[in-house]
Amino acid sequence: MCGTHPSAQMLSFAKISFRSLLLSAAMSVVLVAPALAGVDCVMESKAAPAELIPACSATIDQASIPSSDRAAALLVRADANARTSGGLTQALRDIDRAIALDGKNAKAWRLRGDLLREAGGDLNRAAADLSKAIELNPQDSESYELRGVVYTNQRRLDRALADYDQAIKLKPDNAQAWSDRGVTYYLGGDNENAIRDLSEALRLDPNRPRSYTNRGAAYKKLGQLERSVADDGEAIRLDPKVPEYYDNRGLSLAAMGEYDKAIADYDQALRLAPRPNFFANRGDSYHLKGELGAALSDYEAALKLEPNFAQTYNNRAVLYKKMGERKKALADYETALRLDPGNDNAAAGRRAMIADIVKFGGEPLRPLAANSGKGPSFDCATAKREVEKVICADPQLGVLDRQIAETYERVLKSAGSRSAGDLRRTQRDFLATRNTSFGRAGYDLRKVMQDRLQRLNAMDS
Template sequence: MDHSSEEAEPFRPNPAKTKAEKLKEDSNVSSAKSQAIKEKTMGNDAYKKKNFEDALNHYQKAVDLDPTEIVYHLNIAAVYFEQKEYDKCIKQCEKAIDIGRENRADFKLIAKAFTRIGNAYKKMENWKQAKVYYEKSMSEHRTPDIKTLLSDIEKIIKEEERKIYIDPVKAEEEKELGNQKYKDGDYPTAIKHYSEAILRNPDDPKYYSNRAACYTKLAAFDLGLKDCEKCVEIDPKFIKGWIRKGKILQGMQQQGKALTAYQRALELDPSNSEALEGYRQCAVSVSSNPQEVRKRAMADPEVQNILRDPAMRLILEQMQSDPKALQEHLKNPDIAAKLQKLLESGLIAIH
């Protein structure tokens, strides 16, 4: 077999660098790194003074001298953020992440880059993208600050979705469906319709009142009471809310508190028959069984604390001897709140 006379060029390794060349190269690298740190320091000083263009120039020089250091790229991104150049900030952070990954940067710095991207998206009101990047930051390094940022952004997203869902017309449709189910005695389904009406229009008190009526029918008094309280919080003049609250409190055997609810209803309409009847029933119940009322009241830790207070005991004694003293004491909100608690518990009565 004929062999070609032309032979392949043999592999010749590059001659090893001399010790002097290596030292010179290391010295150059070390010098560049030192100069980069100086540029970063000057950049930081300018940044603190809000001289962002100067800061940017110094950080860029630091990058030119030491392009593998993630911190300098992050500092450039920080300047863009302050200048409200959010798109530039995001791109710079993405570049920093790539460089950081290639050079095995501390995961805390990678997390910082993701957080800064999240902050930029938050400023641009792109809540969902902000959430994505806060989550990425958390996956690199969990800190309480990022957890708070993530929690806050989730609340914003939830609130935005809630606002989009609001539709008063659909709320009324759901209420009508709920009313029909209530008439049919199908209270669980009525609750579903009233709940949907609340989601569609959360600022209308009547939906809470209607749902409270269903809860009362199902003897879920605690849930009904919560709805009544929301109802009168939205509209303190919504008389049906106070009456319903009174009925629920009666069902919970809290006659003193029920009395107060009926009293609020009667302040709005002194001739309301439901409120008058409820008030009468509670007043009779409280007066006919004082021992039971006292026993129940004394078991309440809040009542116990009020009665242990020497100042309050003095006020109660003064009220007995001088009824006019009450008006003076009611001017103090703290004392008024404590007297209201004792009234609701049925321990004292004001005539």
Template sequence: MRRAGLVGFGLALAAAGSAAAAGASVDCVSGSPAPLERLIAACSPIIDDTTASRGDRAAALVVRADARSRISGGLSEALADLDRAISLNGKNAAAYRLRGELTREAGGNLGEAEDDLTTAIKLDPQDAESYELRGVIYTSQRRIDRAIADYDQAIQLKPDDAQAWSDRGVTYYLGGDNEKAVHDAGEALRLDPNRPRTYTNRAAAYKKLGQLDKALADDSDAIRLDPNVAEYFDNRGLTYAAMKDYDKAIADYDQALKLEQRANFFTNRGDSYQFKGELGTALSDYDSALRLDPNFALAYNNRAVLYKKMGERAKALADYESALRLDPGNENAANGRRTMRAEIARFGSEPPQPMHAPDTHPSFDCETARLPVELAICADPQLGALDREIAETYSRLINNASRRSADALRRAQRNFVAARNAGFGKPGYDLHLALQKRLDALQSAAR
């Protein structure tokens, strides 16, 4: 959330005893365009002037605190200034509001921040900013009704505040009212169309409503406005995945990972590879996610689903157990664990394999195969064995590769799959030869 300007006030220095203090008052006012260091220097003589009124000194302390809070490392000094301002003038609403805001930003006691903002509202019931800031605290605590009531008041007092509309939209979304979330985000964007975060928030609500085309447009607008935020590419990747356009989803996850390495980005990309049937690549992504964050329950759950498809029941059960240890309320993991226990009791931990015979099952699930080339691989044991060996060799390579080498391997694998899918069925295309060449290349790289 953005830092709002303080409620404007001037400093009446008729009682000030020094010319320096009187001259400093030119800059020591809320909203002054002066550089922060100059603003701090201008306020300090007023604060130190014992002949100035307590109200003027408190007001100068608030202005200096606001300036200090905007300088790196100045937060503790800003809070100390606000404590002093309130001790000088307990009726200074701006001091309570800013202290409440900074306490929340610093990760301090939210109850104390809420108390300060409540006091600010009692002292100045027309201050829209205090209602909005208290609404943010209520939203973070999932006190949805109280948050909405505060945003209602903020918007009534200041209907052109795009941030208040946007924040209320997020709160409606968290409360499950996606229609209102879309409406409020729209109002925020009408007032200020250059808000990438609001676009991505509205996209999330559109996805909940099943309006994927509108979600995609909003995700793209967020990226257009700020192409350096990894999360925006990940969000659009999720939208493409919901539309079952997994190649575009993977391209967006690739971009997100170039900008920032996060476990959830690897997991989301792994999901798309799994849906595409590229199980070896999916496994590599889940492994990467868990190397980054060994406590990421979703990655364990989704890798368990993958292991189940691969027939590795013991590994699937272990991952479901890990997911439940980290997230005991995960119903999908609980159901998966129950299924795995039953299957292991009935069939054993691993599927039976013919002795001294290669595994002729492809790396993907033939029950979900749709592409002609995938159906052909499923129908031919030799092709199935080659496909599985390609996936397993690729997985071993990428698990031991550096980041740069892993990126190159992924590109080469995507290019191979794309060429395979496009070439199959065309005159002169030999699928067996194409798979064998890819396996030879991977095995050469592994030596």
């Protein structure tokens, strides 16, 4: 960014995440093998995986049991393995064996396709497995829905929408299909339909935190920030341990100019998970609030965790420019462009910084004392407010500040007692507003100072 508030590009969309793997949906297998230690090898068993896996193995290992029943037992064991840490590979092996034993088992093809997607495997193979499941059972709503998820992950959005349409046609109360279709509309830029589908998903199942946060993302795109904040709040209420929900709400609050509230949300997100984008987003809010030191610290933390974070280099360059660190700003703009050659803001910032270095030189600006006659009206060596540090770092702003102070003193000396009281009040208001508003989106410090000088000059004429 250049010429706009630094977090313009950091107001990222909600982190879209489809549902977790649900291997046990709509399956209830009853096997003829005897139970092991009182544990039945059935899909919806409440037994723990550590108990269920050996129970199913007893069935699987009996060659006398029909192949279709052994295949069913393999699917139950696959489900149990998938629910254990590091068990996805074994789960896939079990489903492969189940398909080899019973190639017409539509559920096995569906489960393998979904597992491949969940494990980050070959999405084309996952789509092929789910297509086979649909071929074997064209009335299975979940297979269409899961293939839609794969197509969405591949950004084949039209195909995904067609599959969700069919899933909902077969099962109108499938809240997950409504939610997934809403996400796909969102990714395609159709936020109105995204909100409609996610609202229907929430009507069918109000306890869906991700549907709330995804709908909040669509509201955010439409500029309906209060609704976005409310939806993220619901997501947090339902599941307060997900850091992305706090980050998402923080982004909306920052867009509303509620920087302190946004920072509080980023604080909580970081307590749950110290991720680079959380540091970067909090840094943007500090930046906009005018707390440049805190912003710089957060940008550096983000880049330490993610050295290829192009937008953070861009935003740190803006901060360095405010601080008068021209060489550092230029270096950050160039790094941002190297990582993201299409970043127009970084390209514009780089051009402007090269022009500044040609005009003013590349060395950092040295603070000027108040009595030098060349800088601001106050002593930069003791400046504590961020707005004052920025004025010290910019020679033009420093001249403006001195002109305002000198003109104010001149007008004050010639004013009557009543006028002098009003003048003191307006000057206090100007300084207080400058100190509290600096850094907010849309606040133009240079223009505000120029307007104040113009008003004082009018009184001085």
